[in-house]
Amino acid sequence: MKIPIAIIDAFTNKAFGGNPAAVCLLERPISTDQMQRIAMEMNLSETAFVEKTAEPDVFTLRWFTPLLEIDLCGHATLASAFHMLHSGWALPDSTIRFNTKSGELRVKGFEEWLQMDFPLIPTYKEEHPYFKDEFFGEKIVGISELRKNWIIELEDYKAVESVKPNFMVISDNSEEGIIITAKGKEPYDIYSRFFGPNVGVNEDPVTGFAHCALMDYWYQKTGKFSLKAFQASSRGGIINIEKHDDRVLLKGQAVHVLLGELSLS
Numbered sequence: 001m002k003i004p005i006a007i008i009d010a011f012t013n014k015a016f017g018g019n020p021a022a023v024c025l026l027e028r029p030i031s032t033d034q035m036q037r038i039a040m041e042m043n044l045s046e047t048a049f050v051e052k053t054a055e056p057d058v059f060t061l062r063w064f065t066p067l068l069e070i071d072l073c074g075h076a077t078l079a080s081a082f083h084m085l086h087s088g089w090a091l092p093d094s095t096i097r098f099n100t101k102s103g104e105l106r107v108k109g110f111e112e113w114l115q116m117d118f119p120l121i122p123t124y125k126e127e128h129p130y131f132k133d134e135f136f137g138e139k140i141v142g143i144s145e146l147r148k149n150w151i152i153e154l155e156d157y158k159a160v161e162s163v164k165p166n167f168m169v170i171s172d173n174s175e176e177g178i179i180i181t182a183k184g185k186e187p188y189d190i191y192s193r194f195f196g197p198n199v200g201v202n203e204d205p206v207t208g209f210a211h212c213a214l215m216d217y218w219y220q221k222t223g224k225f226s227l228k229a230f231q232a233s234s235r236g237g238i239i240n241i242e243k244h245d246d247r248v249l250l251k252g253q254a255v256h257v258l259l260g261e262l263s264l265s
Helices: 032-042 074-087 157-162 167-172 208-222
Strands: 002-010 019-026 047-052 058-064 095-100 103-110 113-119 138-146 149-154 177-183 190-196 201-204 226-231 237-244 247-252 254-263
Touching: 002 032, 002 074, 019 032, 019 074, 032 047, 032 058, 047 074, 058 074, 074 095, 074 103, 074 113, 074 208, 074 247, 074 254, 113 208, 138 157, 138 208, 149 208, 157 177, 157 190, 177 208, 190 208, 208 226, 208 237, 208 247
Parallel strands: 019 047, 058 095, 149 177, 190 226
Antiparallel strands: 002 019, 002 254, 047 058, 095 103, 103 113, 113 247, 138 149, 177 190, 190 201, 226 237, 237 247
16 A cells, blocks of 8 residues: 655745654545554654545644654644645645644645644643753743643743753653743744653654744733744744634745655555
8 A cells, every 4th residue: 555645844945944744645544553653654743644524625634743643733734734735635725624633723825825723722820840940051930831731931032042951851840841932033023942752752843833822821921912933943943923812823834845655564
């Protein structure tokens, strides 16, 4: 059995930037175990699997890290929609609707950009049981909790860039991972990084779901409904985010890096 597969760099307009995701557009179903094995073989932060439904422009979408299936992934959703638009699975002017574990997600293309409609992730001010005043030598100025993750605000963007985390310590003191953030330098409103050793990704290059929470966190602090965000990983990535009630619009770009075929025995 042959399965087409693509690798797309998301939240960038240049190859080898942003966050790579593998995407499989499935003409026939495969098992969850096969999906997990493919994700392990790809060894990227996420591999996405798309299947058609009886309704036009409506698809099922699932995301797997090398270790497990997850509930929400922004960059692999962007990569999936980008690949679908370029392979004929979706029409250029259509709104792609994905049925997922996080409900219906919608993606629409605008010239070189794609816009994703995601749920806002609420954040709540809490004390972290381990990280109190410092995060690996950098001063903490704010902490909030979200489902399975934490946001830790540092003094400035330089602190975000320079942090050298101990992933074993993060693993022991988080359920999934930790988002660090700070006010950005021009032209960006905010900086961030995401460490998720418990989902098999020590540092994710660009993280869509994290920005659904960062939008809520920074809206509570600043009252701003729109932010230009930079994820300061070694690859780097740009996301424009907008709050609309309990939804977040995430805008990004993508580029194909590899097209190929998998053989399943």
